[in-house]
Amino acid sequence: xxxxxxxILNKAxxxxxxVGAFNFVNVEMLRAIFEAADHAKSxxxxxxxxxxxxxxxxxxxxxxxxxxxxxxxxxxVALHLDHGTSFESxxxxxxxxxxxxxxxxxxxxxxxxxxLTKQVVDYAHSKNVSVEAELGRLMGIEDNISVDExxxxxxxxxxxxxxxxxxxxxxxxxxxxxxxxxFKFKGEPKLDFERLVEVKKRTNIPLVLHGASSxxxxxxxxxxxxxxxxxxxxxxxxxxITESIKxxxxxxxxxxxxxxxxxAQVRKMAQExxxxxxLRKYFNPGIEAVKAVIVERMQVLGSADKI
Ligand code: TD4
Ligand code: CA
Ligand code: ZN
Numbered sequence: 001x002x003x004x005x006x007x008i009l010n011k012a013x014x015x016x017x018x019v020g021a022f023n024f025v026n027v028e029m030l031r032a033i034f035e036a037a038d039h040a041k042s043x044x045x046x047x048x049x050x051x052x053x054x055x056x057x058x059x060x061x062x063x064x065x066x067x068x069x070x071x072x073x074x075x076x077v078a079l080h081l082d083h084g085t086s087f088e089s090x091x092x093x094x095x096x097x098x099x100x101x102x103x104x105x106x107x108x109x110x111x112x113x114x115x116l117t118k119q120v121v122d123y124a125h126s127k128n129v130s131v132e133a134e135l136g137r138l139m140g141i142e143d144n145i146s147v148d149e150x151x152x153x154x155x156x157x158x159x160x161x162x163x164x165x166x167x168x169x170x171x172x173x174x175x176x177x178x179x180x181x182x183f184k185f186k187g188e189p190k191l192d193f194e195r196l197v198e199v200k201k202r203t204n205i206p207l208v209l210h211g212a213s214s215x216x217x218x219x220x221x222x223x224x225x226x227x228x229x230x231x232x233x234x235x236x237x238x239x240x241i242t243e244s245i246k247x248x249x250x251x252x253x254x255x256x257x258x259x260x261x262x263x264a265q266v267r268k269m270a271q272e273x274x275x276x277x278x279l280r281k282y283f284n285p286g287i288e289a290v291k292a293v294i295v296e297r298m299q300v301l302g303s304a305d306k307i
Contacts, residue, residue: 002069005078005100005130006170008043009206012250017302018241021045021080021208022294023255025052027064029262032287034068036294037075042303045100045251047080050089058096066097074307080132082253090120094129106134106175110159117167125168132251133167135160136175138210140185141192154192161202171206171251174199176244178211182233182256191240193247200248209249212236213256219293222264226271238300245302252301254294261293262286 012019024030024046037044048061056064065079080100081093090101103120105113117133124131136155155174164172177191178184200207215235223230236244241252265285269276276282298304 001073001076002066002097002099003076003078004128005045005080005132006206008045008076008078009130009171009250011043011306012303013206013248015306016245017306018209018245018250018252019043019045019303020294020297020301021047021082021251021253022258023047023049023052023082023253025055028283028287029258029290030064030068032258032262032290033294034072034075034077035287036291036298037077038072039291040295040298040304041307042075042298043306044075044077045080046077047082047253049082050085053081053093058092062097076307078130084120087116087119087123090131091123094124094127098129100130100132100170102132102134102173104134106136106173110135110163114163114167117163117169121168121170130170132171132173132208133163133169134173134175134208134210135163138175138179139177140179140183141177141190142185142187143190150192154195155199157195157198157202160199164203164205169205171208172199172203173208173210173251176209178209178236180211180256182213182215182230182235182260184211184236185234189234189237189240191236191244193243196244196247196249206250207248208251208253209236209241209244210253212241212244212252213254214238214241214297215257215260216293216296219257219260219264222268222289223260226264226267228260228264228267241300254297257293257297258290261289265289
């Protein structure tokens with residue numbers, strides 16, 4: 001059943017577990033995500049970026065998600081706009097039937113971020129839709145980064161407290177050292193958990209971890225085995241994910257792991273069966289691989305067996 005985002009995340013916040021927010025750009029990814037949630041008996045957040053909406057068309061996004069949520073009526077699912085860049089973009093998603101939107105104005109000065117977030121919250125709440133906002137920059141941090149540099153890119157807990165109080169935003173993504181994609185950390189993975197705990201204490205709402213793909217060994221190996229190039233890429237280790245959830249994170253954004261897992265299977269099929277041109281033979285192994293990644297992750301997050 002399609003529900004508003006805060007219905008899923010407030011429960012996770014009260015009971016201290018994480019819910020995966022998985023990006024999709026096609027039927028195959030969306031099927032894998034729903035089939036995994038069904039298997040793991042987990043609540044679910046599916047999210048579309050503005051790029052995904054451009055690729056599929058917003059009408060297609062809605063009809064795919066409606067179809068899948070009817071197919072699995074026992075799964076509580078929220079449809080979320082990932083990294084909305086403007087009021088108009090968020091309004092379009094709300095009007096189309098999304099049940100959660102993110103306004104990402106974190107690159108603006110604090111006051112402007114707050115004003116824009118407030119505007120989105122006012123509109124979204126009038127339509128019973130939840131809102132996520134972001135504070136700080138998504139950027140890897142290193143061991144030798146100075147306190148001043150850290151303060152410039154990571155969330156400021158005082159600001160977080162004021163931001164949540166004034167904006168009435170439903171959940172907040174505080175920058176604590178992650179970034180998108182496969183190249184999150186130059187050296188060893190490092191996150192500012194102290195800052196996270198402080199933000200949770202001051203805000204007491206569900207928090208969001210962006211850039212939360214882990215690139216576990218199985219995903220890395222499958223990608224490399226088929227000739228993929230990951231260079232020095234690495235993800236957020238599972239024990240960091242667990243630690244983040246302990247520190248108050250409830251929404252965990254995962255895209256890169258799904259992309260890597262899917263593409264490895266497509267590439268494998270192409271290499272092993274050069275005469276094959278039935279699309280389904282390429283995509284079915286991709287769906288199965290993505291499903292396995294998600295089922296395992298739902299266990300790590302603690303959302304498995306919650307429905
Ligand atoms: O918000 N996200 C997903 C970002 C998706 C970007 O999509 P476009 O290419 O369409 O812009 C995350 O936080 C995912 O983090 P990850 O660690 O999986 O990269
Ligand atoms: Ca941002
Ligand atoms: Zn993100």
